[in-house]
Amino acid sequence: MTRNTNQKSKPAREFTPPAYIAYHVDERGEKKFWSRIGAAWRHQKGEGLTLQLDLIPVNGGRIVLRAPSEATEEAGA
16 A cells, blocks of 8 residues: 555644533423533634534423533533
8 A cells, every 4th residue: 555645634623612512401390400412613704603412312401502611611511
């Protein structure tokens, strides 16, 4: 096998923190249970978001997008 040295390698993508964190909110009576299920990033050209869900809730509830806070990021959530 030979390597093609004429191809330009793509530069490594820099880590971009998400613009929003996606949570599933399950309301059971008076209690609300928030579970982080993904994140959303703004498109580079400005319009729209890319939403990556690591989990899709199947029991109803709602999905909430919130701006990440320093406390959330420090807790590793």
